[in-house]
Amino acid sequence: MKIVKRDGHIVDYDPSKIKTAISKANVEVRPKERATNEEIEEIIKYIEELNKKRILVEDIQDIIEEKLMEFGKYPLAKKYITYRYTRELVRKANTTDQSIKELIEGENEYWNNENSNKNATVVTTQRDYLAGITSTDITRRFLLPEDIVKAHDEGIIHFHDADYFAQNALHNCELINLDDMLQNGTVINGVMIEKPHRFLTAATIATQIILAVTSSSYGGATVSLTHLAPFVRASYNKYYKKYKDNGLKEEDCKKFADLDTRKEVADGVQTFNYQVNSMTNTNGQAPFLSVNMYLGETDEYKDELAMIIEEFLNQRILGFKNEKGVYITPAFPKLLYVLEEDNIREGSKYWYLTQLAAKCTAKRMVPDYISEKKMKEYKINEMGEGDCYPCMGCRSFLTPDRTMSLGNIAKAKNYVEGKGKYYGRFNQGVVTLNLPDVALSSKGDMDKFWKIFDERLNLCHKALQIRHKRLSNATSDVAPILWQHGGLARLEKGESIHELLHHGYSTISLGYAGLYECVKYMTGKSHTDGAEGEAFGMEIMQKLNDACKTWKADEDIDYSVYGTPIESTTYKFAKCLKERFGTVEGITDRNYITNSYHVPVFEEIDAFSKLRIESKFQKLSPGGAISYIETPNLTNNIDAVLEVIQFIYDNIMYAELNTKSDYCQKCGFDGEILLDENFEWYCPQCGNRDHNTLNVARRTCGYIGTNFWNKGRTQEIKERVLHIDNKVATK
Numbered sequence: 001m002k003i004v005k006r007d008g009h010i011v012d013y014d015p016s017k018i019k020t021a022i023s024k025a026n027v028e029v030r031p032k033e034r035a036t037n038e039e040i041e042e043i044i045k046y047i048e049e050l051n052k053k054r055i056l057v058e059d060i061q062d063i064i065e066e067k068l069m070e071f072g073k074y075p076l077a078k079k080y081i082t083y084r085y086t087r088e089l090v091r092k093a094n095t096t097d098q099s100i101k102e103l104i105e106g107e108n109e110y111w112n113n114e115n116s117n118k119n120a121t122v123v124t125t126q127r128d129y130l131a132g133i134t135s136t137d138i139t140r141r142f143l144l145p146e147d148i149v150k151a152h153d154e155g156i157i158h159f160h161d162a163d164y165f166a167q168n169a170l171h172n173c174e175l176i177n178l179d180d181m182l183q184n185g186t187v188i189n190g191v192m193i194e195k196p197h198r199f200l201t202a203a204t205i206a207t208q209i210i211l212a213v214t215s216s217s218y219g220g221a222t223v224s225l226t227h228l229a230p231f232v233r234a235s236y237n238k239y240y241k242k243y244k245d246n247g248l249k250e251e252d253c254k255k256f257a258d259l260d261t262r263k264e265v266a267d268g269v270q271t272f273n274y275q276v277n278s279m280t281n282t283n284g285q286a287p288f289l290s291v292n293m294y295l296g297e298t299d300e301y302k303d304e305l306a307m308i309i310e311e312f313l314n315q316r317i318l319g320f321k322n323e324k325g326v327y328i329t330p331a332f333p334k335l336l337y338v339l340e341e342d343n344i345r346e347g348s349k350y351w352y353l354t355q356l357a358a359k360c361t362a363k364r365m366v367p368d369y370i371s372e373k374k375m376k377e378y379k380i381n382e383m384g385e386g387d388c389y390p391c392m393g394c395r396s397f398l399t400p401d402r403t404m405s406l407g408n409i410a411k412a413k414n415y416v417e418g419k420g421k422y423y424g425r426f427n428q429g430v431v432t433l434n435l436p437d438v439a440l441s442s443k444g445d446m447d448k449f450w451k452i453f454d455e456r457l458n459l460c461h462k463a464l465q466i467r468h469k470r471l472s473n474a475t476s477d478v479a480p481i482l483w484q485h486g487g488l489a490r491l492e493k494g495e496s497i498h499e500l501l502h503h504g505y506s507t508i509s510l511g512y513a514g515l516y517e518c519v520k521y522m523t524g525k526s527h528t529d530g531a532e533g534e535a536f537g538m539e540i541m542q543k544l545n546d547a548c549k550t551w552k553a554d555e556d557i558d559y560s561v562y563g564t565p566i567e568s569t570t571y572k573f574a575k576c577l578k579e580r581f582g583t584v585e586g587i588t589d590r591n592y593i594t595n596s597y598h599v600p601v602f603e604e605i606d607a608f609s610k611l612r613i614e615s616k617f618q619k620l621s622p623g624g625a626i627s628y629i630e631t632p633n634l635t636n637n638i639d640a641v642l643e644v645i646q647f648i649y650d651n652i653m654y655a656e657l658n659t660k661s662d663y664c665q666k667c668g669f670d671g672e673i674l675l676d677e678n679f680e681w682y683c684p685q686c687g688n689r690d691h692n693t694l695n696v697a698r699r700t701c702g703y704i705g706t707n708f709w710n711k712g713r714t715q716e717i718k719e720r721v722l723h724i725d726n727k728v729a730t731k
Helices: 015-026 037-048 057-070 074-093 097-105 109-113 123-143 146-153 178-184 199-214 225-245 250-278 302-318 351-364 372-378 435-442 446-472 515-523 532-555 569-581 607-619 638-651 711-718
Strands: 002-004 010-012 054-056 157-159 173-175 186-188 191-193 221-224 289-293 334-339 368-371 426-434 507-513 558-563 627-630 654-658
Touching: 002 057, 015 037, 015 057, 015 074, 037 057, 054 057, 057 074, 146 157, 146 446, 157 446, 157 569, 178 186, 178 199, 178 221, 178 225, 186 199, 199 221, 199 225, 199 250, 221 225, 225 250, 225 289, 225 302, 250 302, 289 302, 302 334, 302 351, 334 351, 334 372, 334 638, 351 638, 351 654, 368 372, 368 638, 372 638, 426 435, 426 446, 426 569, 435 446, 435 515, 435 569, 446 507, 446 532, 507 532, 507 569, 515 532, 532 558, 532 607, 569 711, 607 627, 607 638, 638 654
Parallel strands: 002 054, 173 221, 221 289, 289 334, 334 368, 426 507, 507 558, 627 654
Antiparallel strands: 002 010, 157 426, 173 426, 186 191, 368 654
């Protein structure tokens, strides 16, 4: 028999705990009022003879009270009830001590594997986690209603980032308005930062801005290299003037100025990379940063931008040195490369950059690819024009700008009337729906499925409204770098951020997970079948979008469907499903569920079919989505990478290639570190299993993870099949 505790955890039945609880109440009454050993045994026997597979701890306590009264032990029953009530008060008053103790002592599997980009043993991360434990406790006890907490604990929904929710000013992710801050100045920690006059300075200031912004939010952030391009020209002009003033010939002035500029760009990019990877923000980690490479963002500075992109790609191909001085694959910054007519075909002007990007992807898993062509089909602004812009972090895409008719509500100094605005916008937060739980709760009855589906949607809506209301209390004073000095806006001191939460300026995300398992249980088919399974999957996705559309119309809040990157939650959801419904073959028999709309990792399918199928679902996930293919080592087969890239441009908005790039510090092996049948990592050359001397980089759910993973995600990684062989790709 299993006991369901108050926090939703399942433990084995232990009769000694019943004896202990009654014995503690026994000592509080006179001897003749005490329960005898025989009576205690009778209570235990009664409970065991119920033959329950699972029973709530509260139900056991109710039975004990009833039985004591049946025996005429009224004073004892009263003491037991008082004891039970007192223990409940203690539980409510202090729910953090054990979590804090386990975190500090390194005994808690959840905290040790909560985030594959955080090392829970270092003091900066522990400080963030300690604050997170307190925030989560306050959130659960004071800020969320019981039905939301209960649904979260049972894995019915996931209320994301409760560890940051106690602060009413923290939002999820953003596109930093780096252009405004560099061109018009900003303020960091009360210090005015004026417009820089050369690229190296601009790159350095950009990293300080990134650190300050990401310390005032908790999700991913993105900057665009386009915003650094004007400073390359400023550096060139400075060098050109120096040589001109020294009387050199025009040809030599240009030649030497170009050489000096390229050297400065190399130094500036290296400084940027060093800074981003060595800085620790208030979240106890390096900033979760993405860097956008989009030639189409500028006409005037396109060649300067190309120079920066080339340098970023070259330095990433080289990699970053680890503590042993060996070049390895870094996690950050994530690189986003936009595919467009000027770089997608052989013979186009910037084809050389795409070739370099392909080489970089084969070696270091980035950049990821955004198709300008497909994005402009999907993202139509209120002027009827298609826009192309980067995701906020790993996959969170804003909805098309609907604020143009409202004017410059963020008071940005680089606002252009009549043009879609994306930099300076942000996401308010996420609540995710566990789709397999809806299916299993319905027991396969389609009418019941949709009834439960609507109930769960309403629960998610309620939780999202709570997120929004929490943020709506904030004023610009809570994070000046964001709201007063250009990161997201330039509001006055004390001004409310309320307007920026409405009118489509920011989004709020309805996440979903496990579409495959949901469809499989209800129809017996995969959502990839091109028939019944796909139709049902598309129907689910459309209903999610319809709900967001209704909520948006009613509240002027930009609800959007989001393909959740459930990192640790994939394991939590899987455990909760198994606890609630037992082992259901093909549905709950793994330690993970499938991310968002993805083809399940174990399904044999070729790269092009996978991307073609997922593109249909990606279109119905406008608030955030990314697709990927698993590949072998393609460093000697760049042609295959290029063919996949060209397919992405024509067929899907956003996708990536998951290559392998690991290193064993003990023997120097530079290849793929493997997983055994027990999901333990080992070096295939020397057998090393020490995590401290293995550098493993794997795409986790958009970002690259380098600090290992929980059991569920590790099993998912092991079961990933290859979608392409090591030959030239064929569609």
